[in-house]
Amino acid sequence: MKFYDKSIPEVEKELHTSTATGLSKQEAEQRLAKDGLNELAAGKKKSLVARFLDQFKDFMIIVLIVAALLSGFVANEWTDAAIILIVVLLNAVLGVFQESRSEAAIDALKEMSTPNAHVRRDGVILEISSTEIVPGDVVLLEAGDIVPADLRWTVAESLKIEESALTGESVPVEKSNETLPEDDVALGDRVNMGYANTSVTYGRGEGIVTETGMNTEVGKIATMLNNADETTTPLQKNLNQLGKTLTIMILAICVIVFVVGVLKADPAQRNSKLMIDMFLVAVSLAVAAIPEGLPAIVTIILALGTQTMAKHKAIVRKLPAVETLGATDIICSDKTGTLTQNQMTVEKVFYNASLHNNSEEISATNPALLSMVLANDTQIQDGGALLGDPTETALIQYAFHQNIKVENLLNEYKRVQEVPFDSIRKLMSTVNKFGDKYYVAVKGAPDELLKRVTKIDKDGQVSPITEAQKQNILDTNKDLAEGALRVLGLAYKYVAEPYADPTSENVESDLIFAGLVGMIDPERPEAKAAVAEAKKAGIRTVMITGDHQITAAAIASRLGILEESPDQSHAVLTGAELDKLSDDYFIEHVKDYSVYARVSPENKVRIVKAWQANDKIVAMTGDGVNDAPSLKQADIGIGMGITGTEVSKGASDMVLADDNFATIVEAVKQGRKVFSNIQKAILYLMSCNVGEVLTVFMMTMLGWDILEPVQLLWINLVTDTFPAIALGLEPAEKGLMKRKPRGKNSNFFSGGVASSIIYQGILEGILVLGAYQFGLHVGPHVDNPTMQHADALTMAFLTLGLIQLFHAINSKYIHQSIFRKETLKNKWFNWAILGAAIVMAAVELPFLNKLFDVNELDGMQWLVVIVAGFLMIFIVEIIKFFQRKLANK
Secondary structure (H helix, E strand, O other), X not given: OOOOOOOHHHHHHHHOOOOOOOEOHXXXXXXXHXXXXXXXXXXXXXXXXXXXXXXXXXXXXXXHHHHHHHHHHHOOOXXXXXXXXXXXXXXXXXXXXXXXXXXHHHHHHHHOOOOEEEEEEOOEEEEEEHXXXXXXXXXXXXXXXXXXXXXXXXXXXXXXXXXXXXXXXXXXXXXXXXXXXXXXXXXXXXXOEEOOOOEEEEEEEEEEEEEOHHHOHHHHHHHHHHHOOOOOOHHHHHHHXXXXXXXXXXXHHHHHHHHHHHHHOOHHHOXXXXXXXXXXHHHHHHHHHOOOOHHHHHHHHHHHHHHHHHHOOEEEOOOHHHHHHHOOOEEXXXXXXXXXXXXXXXXXXXXXXXXXXOOOOOOOOOHHHHHHHHOOOOEEOOOOOEEOOXXXXXXXXHHHHOOOOHHHHHHHOEEEEXXXXXXXXXXXXXXXXXXXXXXXXXXXXXXXHHOOEEEEEEOOEEXXXXXXXXXXXXXHHHHHHHOOOEEEEEEEEEEOOOOOOOOHHHHXXXXXXXXXXXXXXXXXXXXXXXXXXXXXXXXXXXXXXXXXXXXXXXXXXXXXXXXXXXXXXXXXXXXXXXXXXXXXXXXXXXXXXXXXXXXXXXXXXXXXXXXXHOOOOEEEEEOOHHHHHHHHHOOEEEEEOOOOOXXXXXOOOEXXXXXXXXXXXXXXXXXXXXXXXXXXXXXXXXXXXXXXXXXXXXXXXXXXXXXXXXXXXXXXXXXXXXXXXXXXXXXXXXXXXXXXXXXXXXXXXXXXXXXXXXXXXXXXXXXXXXXXXXHOOOOOOOOOHHHHHHHHHHHHXXXXXXXXXXXXXXXXXXXXXXXXXXXXXXXXXXXXXHHHHHXXXXXXXXXXXXXXXXXXXXXXXXXXXXXXXXXXXXXXXXXXXXXXXXXXX
């Protein structure tokens, strides 16, 4: 129910309570029993066992488990089966370890609740646990307190509430107890309402509790987190697709080999033994076709990517997020604290009838500077730290930057009286003893201040203010406000003695105008360059903020998100305007908007979903509680490590340790590199497996000797692991960030990878079969057919292994030539290839001959093996050359 449009008596009547006495103890107990505790309920948590079992739902994992069972129980290859199962279990353990669900975010929300609160019950003020607060309770709050529930203010004495974590408002909001006549007011504009988990920064207030627990605005966010859809990452989709493709291919191969083998046999030999033998051959081929190390290799490459990102201040909480970043099309960024510094800063000062930048020198005796320093409640701690309202601390910080000795000024102008700020007159004044006189310093809303001004100070000369001068001041105020600056007016006067009755009417009259000061939460220095770099990479930055429309447009223009004139209010969509659009219309027109202002948490989720409905991969950055649902909905949620709440970090896939927007762009680069390297590893593994399958398949079809299972397993162990992992350590290719995002529908086979796998696998098989044929005609055993066949099979075995190692070098570049200085830059890769080559050749050692069923080769036979390996590089380079020529045309 809405309460902001109801008067205080109407709220009392609706909630059956009284601001004077509050609820009775008995009524409070009944409501607590009916409505429950004032706390957040977490969603149903999955047990550790359930999470572990979830890891085995992946299609690729199921294929590997079936392959392991067939290898063990049918082919009797228990070593192969054990290796596959170890890989699967390792992948599941890593998945459980890395996974982060919404419970962390909900727990963080619950921890934000204040432990105690002051309430009025039976006319007496009590301190109770905030969990026992019920609707209708009257809560009393002062500076430093946390608002324990949603409430309607009944008393607001100079009350300011920090709501940035909930609404995105960059400065504390001035609250009042007045009824709002509008029917539909944005969350950030409901000045007569207070919300759970926000904090009081100034003044005091009392309010009637309207909602508790899960019914509060924070509770609604918790509900959204619990109910958010679990998005499937591009990596998970690609691996699922890969698993299905492999399954179809493997089943087809098994069926063809089995059927052809049976049909080719002599009808008299078609018995159960033949059936079993051919089935074992088919299963061996299936095992050879499956890249059983792929899940582990992908996991290792992702883990290595997380380490690299951590060095760049991007902490990855979910492994697939590494690769997802590389596919990002849209970065939906919160403004406050993400694109801006979340620190009010003086940018312009107007005095002596002219506008000055914050870098221009100003005198300590300038009345504008004196008024902003003296009419100020900021506390200066030891070491220079400032405590107080962000607007006021910005004024003191400006004086510090001007090398003004603020402490000396405060001692020289001792405060003796004050008229505190209130939201009605919008002014604050202090009376300060200076020598034998008293300096009255006033600051506040320019239009209210001018009503009390009769004179103006220009270059130290005081004269009566004219209407033309007043109009110039108002015009300047308007220009600064349209530039998204928060403007305060400054005035002063000297009096002979303190006031007997320091009221606003006495103190704030017959004032001398001193100037205006314009402040803003400025953009982060590196953010503009990061937005531009993202644009070059084909990534669009969208600003989503709870701040005001004019402020959002101005910051967006300064950052290059909006590239036309500074007046971009027509290009900014507010949350209220968004609520009026249908889902279908908004999905169709979401591309028309780059800035959203005054939005609610529900609006943010809707914006993310609209982009996702357009097949875009969306990254969402944020630091507040209000960002948590959209962080969880996005394909990748990016939390802020320094300014971010635990709630936003708990809902994120990645956290920026330095809160630097530019870090996101570097993380995107690393994500693209990770995808590229996984793609290279898949190209390498799949083409090698196609080569193995084709070799065994053709040997079977032609009636030749067939490679032994132990030989195939050894090749897979030696060539499919360390070289593939080393490909994951390849540095980023040049021009990686000048490419457009690859798109949501792309996969690991896109960009020519599928065709490369096919032709390179066929080439590998042809070269191995050629080496086998050469082996039948060279070497020392040409007169001994049995030994010669064993030599030929040994040559085929070693050629297959060596070709795969040479092919790993080919796989460094899918289309580019490997003949460049960067090719050997990866030292890990160089050592992996050298080590694998030594291990592969070690089977020729006398004591290993029998284990691998191989013969010792002479020099001519080794020459054939080595030449076949070099031909793999030479032929692939020729094909790449013509591919590049065709692409250029």
